[in-house]
Amino acid sequence: MSELVLQHGCAKGGEPYVPQVCRVIDVRDQTHDVKTIRVQTPEGGLPFERKPGQLAMVSLPPYGECMFAIASQGPDYLEFVIKRVGFVTERLHELRPGDEVGVRGPYGNWFPFDSARGRNLVFVAGGIGMPPVRSFIEYALEHRADYGRIDIVYSASTYDDLVYKDDLFQNWPKEPDTHVHVSVYHATDGDGWSGKVGYTAPYLKEVFAEEGLATDNAAAVLCGGPSLYRTCREALLELGFDPADVVTTLEARMKCGVGKCGRCNVGGVFICLDGPVFTEAELARIPR
Amino acid sequence: MIISKDNMGALADAIGATQTVYVPGTERAATRFVAHKKGEPVVLGGANVRMPPKDLLFPATEKMYRWKKHEGQLSLETEAAAHEPFTVLGVRPCDMASVAKLDLVFLTKGFVDEFYQARRDAATFVAVTCVDPDGDCFCEAMGVRLDAAPAADVLLVDRGGAYEAKPQTEKGEAAVAAWAEALGAGADAAAGDAVEAHCTLNPAAAKAEERLRAEDFDNVWHSVADYCLTCGTCTFECPTCYCFDISQDVRADEGARFRCWDSCMFTQYTLMAGNHNPRADRASRVRQRFMHKLRYFADRYGEGLCVGCGRCIRDCPAGVDIAAIIDAVATAPEHELTEAARTVQADEAKKEAAHV
Secondary structure, eight states, X not given: OOOOOOOOSOOOOSOSSSOEEEEEEEEEESSSSEEEEEEEOTTSSOSOOOOTTOEEEEEETTTEEEEEEOOEEOSSOEEEEEEOOSHHHHHHTTOXXXXXXXXXXXXXXXXXXTTTTXXXXXXXXXXXXXXXXXXXXXXXXXXXXXXXXXXXXEEESSGGGOSOHHIIIIIHHHSTTEEEEEEESOOOTTSSOOSEESOHHHHHHHHHHHHTOOOTTEEEEEEOOHHHHHHHHHHHHHTTOOGGGEEEEOOOOOSSSSSOSOTTEETXXXXXXXXXXXXXXXXXXXXX | OEEEXXXXXXXXXXXXXXXXXXXXXXXXXXXXXXXXXXXXXXXXXXXXXXXXXXXXXXXXXXXXXXXXXXXXXXXXXXXXXXXXXXXXXXXXXXXXXXXXXXXHHHHOTTOOOHHHHHHHHHEEEEEEOOOOOOTTOOGGGGTOOTTOOTTXXXXXEEETTEEEEEEOSHHHHHHHHHHHHHHGGGGBOOOOOOOOOOOSOOOOHHHHHXXXXXXXXXXXXXXXXXXXXXXXXXXXXXXXXOOEEEEEEEEXXXXXXXEEEOOTTSGGGGOOTTSOOXXXXXXXXXXXXXXXXXXXXXXXXXXXXXXXXXXXXXXXXXXXXXXXXXXXXXXXXXOOBOXXXXXXXXXXXXXXXXXX
């Protein structure tokens, strides 16, 4: 098994601050507060090529701009999965097909989809942490023969908060040797959920025990809120993962996207430029 | 070329004939670099200006692009453009060192900041050796020499009653040649010996950087946080602080996106949507500021981010003193290693064992 190799500070060039105009071509509800928004150039083309895990700044004058992981790339569009949590995302949710926004990127590095070839993959995500991770899942399923067994452990607060339900319950389980494990933290009668109720970290351990999963020749990909990240990181290491085999994608407030404005600085790195994807072995060397 | 100190006004007039020349002066209640007006006297000695020259390369607010919405159609127009040439006359070695650091930030690591670059390309920096270090100055401890300014286009060496002009770049050669022509006999004054001066403060910066790389100084950050007001004065006056916000000016269906200086001392700086804030408490922001100055920047660019100009010490309303903090860190009894430092040590031990 060769080492997972992450590139850092790899996004380069381009006009860093001024976005290109893009047109919204599709807006869909994912959940009560999450929407999928597809954008393309006014000429109907792909705004730019991205690698799974990279970021883009979506700008909505006069309200502002926010950094998102690019959830997916189609032949002629980029797709963002956006949760309504603040001032700009509230406005982004009001977008209709035909509206125009600014988009700049791609920023940051990508998941180690090359160096992870041949390994089993364990994806762990919580809530709105799924869209970034899904970009790697999508890539792995498109290149199914290149990877071993795939396990996806995903949780959200309630059944309503699970994003990509079609993929979780219909598409992915049909893929060869692909196993989807879903839990919710809170269930109520009649909410449509009859599966596992529990937090992600203990559920992750249960899944490993029940399925008899091993950590050798595997890579784990983790993304979620602060408490999920902390607990699942611990769980993965306790399960026996080497920190060099656990990758995560970080989030911070960002303004410039090109490692200058200072906001996402942690130790000697800028998350927007050197990240957002790091291995746990790298993060352990960076002061908190 | 030797120019009498009395002739500095004439020199500024000569440069000012073809471009804006900024000289030490007073504007908006503070000493800073101001546009020279023909005939006004120019004095380069004495106390350093209160505001550093960074705003000439990186203005406190700067338009980046304009946007317009017309019948649902969005159009964007960049404000990036070439800048008119200008000269900054009388920059101290500490502030010149800060320009070299801003260059690292804005011009390296993959993305070139075109707004900064336009001004940087247009600028000619004329530095002056420092013979008046203030009681709060400690540039020598930060690797700056009072008699050198390698990043400057021209260095004026203080020789008593006159300055010797030494060009250091191609741009500087051209400038000095033009001055000689403009000043005539005024460029041939009598010169004394180069005046030598040294800082009084000499905090142990190298030791502090080394220890910040390994040990946990939370007690220091907490004690500073007890009296720091997180007002941001230090970051705005700092010649090397470069953090910025991007915001907008809105007029109905059109407006402009601009950037403006920001400060890591402010709560909102790292506040994310959904109210998560990785640096919500004051101590963590104090820690970020000093760790960035004294260690993180060196981790990233190979040199520290403090030039020892002493401004933040002089103007802090709460008495936060970076020189004292450097010494406190350097001389403190041994602290516990940080988790990151333990990991780094363990990794290195593993590597060594693999070699053997």
